[in-house]
Each structure stands twice: as C-alpha cells, then as structure tokens.
Amino acid sequence: MSTTLTQIITFAASEAYRADPQGTLAPYIDLLRVATGSVKSYHGLTAQSPAEVFVFNIWDEPTSYDALLNASRSEPIIDAFENAAKDKATTIYAQFRSDPRVAATSPVTELALITMKEGHTRESVASDLDALITLGVPPAGPTWGPVVECDDTLVLVAGWRSAHKEYLQNPPERLPGLAGALLLASSWKVVEAQLVEAA
DSSP: OOEEEEEEEEEEBBBBHHHHHHHHTTHHHHHHHOOTEEEEEEEEEBBSSSSSEEEEESSSSSSHHHHHHHIIIHHHHHHHHHHHSSOOOEEEEOOOOOHHHHHSSSEEEEEEEEETTTTOOOHHHHHHHHHHHHHTTTTTTEEEBTTTOOOTTEEEEEEETTTTTTGGGGOTTTTHHHHHHHHHEEEEEEEEEEOEOOO
C-alpha cells in the first residue's frame, strides 16, 4: 500500500478554465507548490462530454491538505475553484496500493470509480483487479485502492499511450472472463483525461 493519500477533485469546467487552465487554477497551484506535504498535483479536462476537470493531488499524509486549509489560506483556493468550476466540486480521497504518478504522467490517464453491487465487498473484487493489472491491462502504472470515505467504493487509475486503448487490438485471453466477473460484482464509472503537471 502506498504511504501517500491521493485527493481527486472533479467539477464541470467553466469557460475560464477551458480558455486558460493553468492560469485559472494559478492561486491554488501556487499554494500547492509551497504546501507542507504536497507531493505532486496534476489537472486536465476529461475526454467525456460534458467535459469535467479532473484534479489529482498527491499528499504525503491525510492531514496535509487540512493543514493547508487551516493555515488562513483557504480564500485563494475558494477563489480559484469558483473561477474554474461551473458548479460545486466533488472530492474523494484514495489510498492507492502503489504510487499513481506513472499513470498521471501518461499521455492519457484513465480513472475508474468502482462501486460494489449488493452482496459484494471491496475485498471480493480485489483478486480480480490484481489479476487484471498482472495481465498488463492497462499498461502504464495501473494501481487501485479504496476510497477513504466510502466502504463500498474503489478507484483504479491507469495510463495509456492513447485513448484508442491498445489492448482492444489484441486482448489477453483472460481479459473477457475477468472483465465479466468484475462487472457482475461492481458498477464502473470511467473517465479519461490528458493531465498536465500543476505543482
């Protein structure tokens, strides 16, 4: 299990963010660059429609972001997100099993929010997720872990060379069976984004 905590923020993109992503979030990014415990941060528009912004912050421990908010610095953060977002942002925290930075720095980053169906638990799908990753699907830095706030939800993050999903051209033999088992046990919401490093 990775010792870092990943904060994942999503929101509908404002026109200001579409026109100038880095500039719109600049007050927030400037704080992250000097914040104690901030490891790396990335952001970008999802490929899905309507496009959302996907902010991916890696912290060295769970209390680091709270410390930033409590250090009389919350106003620039609020201002930045009010400019970048069309509506309220959603935030979750994931405890990935390994460092997610390889996936975040790939040409395309895929994020899957995996919610357990009735009668299934996070533990019951763990072996199938591990098997999927062992197959090399997805190929770049795949990792998964629990969502801290939700007992029935996992997050998978992975990198791809392109949005065309190279594994579809020559899928591993075990892939259909694993995918079927995972879909029987859980519901998936998948988004893709081209992320840029923020801080």
